[in-house]
Amino acid sequence: MQKSYRKYALLFxxxxxITFLIAVLIPFFMGxxxxxxxxxxxxxxxxxxxxxxxxxFSDKAFLRAxxxxxxxxFVCVLSVxxxxxxxxxxxxxxxxxxxxxxxxxxxxxLVGGIILGYIWQLMINGILIRWxxxxxxxxxxxxxxxxxxxxxxxxxxxxxxxxxxxxxxxxKDLFEAAKIDGANSFHMLKNVTLPxxxxxxxxxxxxxxxxxxxxxxxxxxxxxxxxxxTTAMLAMDIYNTYYSRVGFGGVGQAKAVIFTVxxxxxxxxxxxxxxxxxxxx
Numbered sequence: 082m083q084k085s086y087r088k089y090a091l092l093f094x095x096x097x098x099i100t101f102l103i104a105v106l107i108p109f110f111m112g113x114x115x116x117x118x119x120x121x122x123x124x125x126x127x128x129x130x131x132x133x134x135x136x137x138f139s140d141k142a143f144l145r146a147x148x149x150x151x152x153x154x155f156v157c158v159l160s161v162x163x164x165x166x167x168x169x170x171x172x173x174x175x176x177x178x179x180x181x182x183x184x185x186x187x188x189x190x191l192v193g194g195i196i197l198g199y200i201w202q203l204m205i206n207g208i209l210i211r212w213x214x215x216x217x218x219x220x221x222x223x224x225x226x227x228x229x230x231x232x233x234x235x236x237x238x239x240x241x242x243x244x245x246x247x248x249x250x251x252x253k254d255l256f257e258a259a260k261i262d263g264a265n266s267f268h269m270l271k272n273v274t275l276p277x278x279x280x281x282x283x284x285x286x287x288x289x290x291x292x293x294x295x296x297x298x299x300x301x302x303x304x305x306x307x308x309x310x311t312t313a314m315l316a317m318d319i320y321n322t323y324y325s326r327v328g329f330g331g332v333g334q335a336k337a338v339i340f341t342v343x344x345x346x347x348x349x350x351x352x353x354x355x356x357x358x359x360x361x362x
Contacts, residue, residue: 109341116334121327133335142310143336146318147343153225153314154293157232161289162282165237169244170270183245186238194235198302201231205303217304224304224312231299236292240285247281248274276358283355290351294344315340 116133120126137143168186172179189197205227206216217223251274259269275282297316300306306313306321313321319340323333 112334113338116331116338119331133331136332137335137339143318146313146315150294150314153228156229157293158289161233161236161240162285165240166244168241169248173245173248186241189235190239194298195302197231197235198299202303218307221311227303228299231303243281243285247278251277279355279359286351286355287348290348
């Protein structure tokens with residue numbers, strides 16, 4: 082019976098493979114190829130070797146966007162995972178209306194980034210104009226904390242659900258045995274819960290790192306890079322280079338390649354570190 086199913090396995094997998102090739106793999110390698118050319122259109126290309134890459138590493142706008150992205154990602158990854166984990170602990174203690182609060186915290190993740198950014202821009206501007214007389218685009222500091230707040234508000238519920246699944250998968254016998262041995266709540270958190278949810282922590286850190294480094298829609302709608310592109314993250318800087326500067330398509334592609342490498346390296350380091358801490362049940 083299983084052999085007869087295997088005959089059709091490729092038939093069902095084929096649409097996914099074709100979609101992946103068309104939407105991901107082929108554009109990726111075409112981007113690498115075009116990063117070695119100078120062009121205004123794809124029919125008018127000039128091979129210039131690594132000149133685009135040399136220009137990128139001397140581009141102050143790119144370096145500023147990289148540093149800003151690292152700062153935003155560092156704070157967002159820490160804050161969203163801490164808040165989500167705390168909420169997951171609270172909502173797995175058998176409190177009343179637990180399902181209601183899980184749904185409530187998850188709902189912001191269903192709102193699109195563009196819409197979310199404009200909604201929060203209105204709210205933040207209302208507060209800032211009242212107390213400071215300026216809006217969010219007046220200072221990079223306002224934009225920095227605005228992006229951090231928006232990312233946390235949108236993603237805490239999503240990350241929380243993953244932590245809840247991890248906590249609920251821990252056998253209750255382990256907690257009962259720890260109580261018998263005289264462990265208090267802190268000791269159970271440190272020695273039972275945290276080691277056994279490291280799989281969830283690995284996943285959540287991976288998702289939050291990827292999402293913060295690739296953040297674009299919230300950045301576009303909340304600050305648009307203002308003032309003077311000081312709040313432009315890497316994704317926005319790449320987009321502006323490719324689409325807003327004539328003849329800089331190759332530079333934009335080079336930035337995208339470097340961006341991909343940076344994200345891959347950071348994520349691989351994170352996965353290597355956290356997977357070493359995982360415990361099998």
